[in-house]
Amino acid sequence: MEILPAIDLLEGRCVRLYQGDYEQSQVFSEDPVEVAKGWVEQGANWLHLVDLDGAKTGEPVNLDPISRIVNAIDVPVQVGGGIRDRNRVTQLLELGVRRVIVGTVAIENPDLVSQLCQEFPEQIVIGIDARDGKVATRGWLETSEIEAIDLAQRMPDAAAIVYTDIHRDGTLEGPNIPMLREMAEAIEVPVIASGGVSSVTDLLSLLTLEPAGVNSVIVGRALYTGDVSLKEAIQAVGQGRWQDVPPDLGSSALA
Numbered sequence: 665m666e667i668l669p670a671i672d673l674l675e676g677r678c679v680r681l682y683q684g685d686y687e688q689s690q691v692f693s694e695d696p697v698e699v700a701k702g703w704v705e706q707g708a709n710w711l712h713l714v715d716l717d718g719a720k721t722g723e724p725v726n727l728d729p730i731s732r733i734v735n736a737i738d739v740p741v742q743v744g745g746g747i748r749d750r751n752r753v754t755q756l757l758e759l760g761v762r763r764v765i766v767g768t769v770a771i772e773n774p775d776l777v778s779q780l781c782q783e784f785p786e787q788i789v790i791g792i793d794a795r796d797g798k799v800a801t802r803g804w805l806e807t808s809e810i811e812a813i814d815l816a817q818r819m820p821d822a823a824a825i826v827y828t829d830i831h832r833d834g835t836l837e838g839p840n841i842p843m844l845r846e847m848a849e850a851i852e853v854p855v856i857a858s859g860g861v862s863s864v865t866d867l868l869s870l871l872t873l874e875p876a877g878v879n880s881v882i883v884g885r886a887l888y889t890g891d892v893s894l895k896e897a898i899q900a901v902g903q904g905r906w907q908d909v910p911p912d913l914g915s916s917a918l919a
Contacts, residue, residue, distance in 0.1 A: 665867070666881075668712040668742075669703040669883060670887075672714045672716055674686075676729055706895050707894060707898045711737070711739065713733065724745065734759055742765055743761045743765065747764055750783075765790070767792070774819075790822045792812050793828040816847060820853065824855065827855055828858040830859070836885060845873055848878045852877075854879050856879075863891060868900060868901070
């Protein structure tokens, strides 16, 4: 199972939110590039970047730090936040981002997302952020009536699904194992778990879902607080060092 350290960008800084609340943000570093380098030095094979300003405004805001991170490290990154049209997708791919995560637009313009999946195979990931099983949009500020699993089933050509339980995100309360299992068993697309990881024990519990299709996990706050050591976590789940991993999320190396 792959572990993806999360770098959430707000006004150019590395922060973590509590349950997606912008009013409850904690700054962990003024220099996200150094943070990225640190995770790579500790063995990260991929990084997960989120433009929180972009998620709120609908326009990518932190392009400069994203570009600097991409150019400073030798592992691929995936980026989400405020990406709601083709131009933004191509802009990020041209910066060197390996995969682009779209969320709100999957609800508001699913035909466009289907076209993007076909135009950029294995490079479009669907971010499904759920609150009580319903999909939240626009930086988690709005909640739709669409069920998370229903949306996932409508995106068969996606490279992967990032499933985030908003109530768990940033809380260190552990991942939502039952929902992740239900999601993975309902679709053929690989699932990336996100939200709530607090310990290596949580990561080992996610390993039981790997046969169902949950083959990677995003870890954020627990890495920054020291509750989880990235080196120890990598050792615990038995993942190897990234070496020319193809962008095919169906491989066992990544999601």
